[in-house]
Amino acid sequence: MSLKVAIQGTRASFHEEAAFKYFGEEIETIECDSFKKTCELLKQKKTDYVVMAIENSIAGSLLPNYNLLRDYKFHIVGEVHLNIQQHLMALPGVKLEDIRHIESHPIAIRQCEEYLTELQNVKISEGMDTAACAKKIADNGLKDTAAIAGQLAAKIYGLNILDRRIETNKKNTTRFLILQNDIIEHKNANKASLSFQTGNNVGALANILQCFAEQNINLSKIQSMPVIGKRNEYDFYVDVEWKKQAEFDTAIRKVLKHTINFNIMGEYVKNEKI
Template identity: 75%
Template sequence: MNIKVAIQGIKGSFHEEAAYKYFGDQIETVECESFKKMCELLKQGKVDYIVMAIENSIAGSLLPNYNLLRDYRFPIVGEVYLHIKLHLMALPDVTLQDIKFVESHPIALQQCNDYLEENPQFKVTEAEDTAASARKVSELQLKDTAAIAPQLAAKLYGLEIVERRIETNKKNYTRFLILTSKPEERGKVNKASLSFQTGNGVGSLSTVLQCFAEQNINLSKIQSMPVLGKRNEYDFYVDVEWKDQADYDAAIRRVLKHTSNFNIMGEYMKNEKV
């Protein structure tokens, strides 16, 4: 029985690509129109895992997803970095000269802005999803329209890539979190996602960060989010990495003394960018 993994968007999207990269291709992906829908399916036990984008090297953090992490409190059991490569694709035998319309997700269009400016003959249209644009071109047999989408979408919907790697920034990565409904027994781990609050006193956050530094713990990310309904109070979300488990354990003991609502959201193996 295949593992069921919920993805945001449709088959052929970057979320599906990330799911295959983490789990391999022997999984069943379940399409969801929103990140909240993914969380609901996991809560209801209809899927085993969800793959959730959390930050992009160009666009930054996906702040609404931090709210979902807070609200659902699913354990984080892994992460995957995906190199975002965008291609112009169309029906077989369609040439660049045949293309009058180009459509894709607004962020994908933004990430291909230089290419689109170099080709002002295209009329550009925003769509809900990169892969959905590819599927539309395929299903409606649009010979004058191209989609900007990942290579997986071209393969899935029978399109041919007319122009490869049209994204402006070639070092564009998205980080995805792997979430499940129940904590799993983990082997070796070297990264954790934590959340906590600190007091409002001068240097209160600095004191916490100093605890990590003095135990040789690398702070790879910090994100603050306002506490709902409370003025000047914030939840801090941090990702930490370590080489020595004892250093991490000692840092956690120290940090607990200087924080409130401390939560280990997940401990897992760091995934290197590829």
């Protein structure tokens, strides 16, 4: 029986591409219209994993997803990086000069602003998902409309790519987390996602970061989020990387003395393939 993986978005979305990249294509992806829905399915054990975008190299962190990580307390068991390549696509036979409407996800539209500003007499509209916009064109036979989406969407929905790589920044990558209910121990783990709060004393966060530095632990990301209902209090989400497990273990023991509500959200193998 194939693994069930919940994704936000429609079939052929970038979330599905990320799922295929991590698990291979012999999986069953479950389409969800929101990130919260993916989490609910995992909580109810109706899916084995969730693939969740957490940050984009251009748009930054997806802050609402940090709230979901906090609320659902799933375990992060892996990560995958995907090079986001945006293409303009339409029905076979349709030419660029036939296009009067272009639809895509608002972030995808922003990623392609330079290209889009050069087009004339074209209305740009926001949709729920890149792949969903491609599917809409195919389902409704729209001959005056193009979508901005990934190559997989063109393949799945039988669309022709009018222009390739229309994103402004060609080094556009998104990092996705792999979430599961159960802890998976990785013998070769070299990265971890942590969350904690600090005291209000001067230099509280600096003391914690110093504990990592003293043990040669690299901080690859730090994100703060307000603690709901508490003024001037923050949850810190930190990704750390190490070469020696013993140094990581020592750093954690030291950090525990300086933090409140410390949690190891997951230890996993760093993904370096883009």
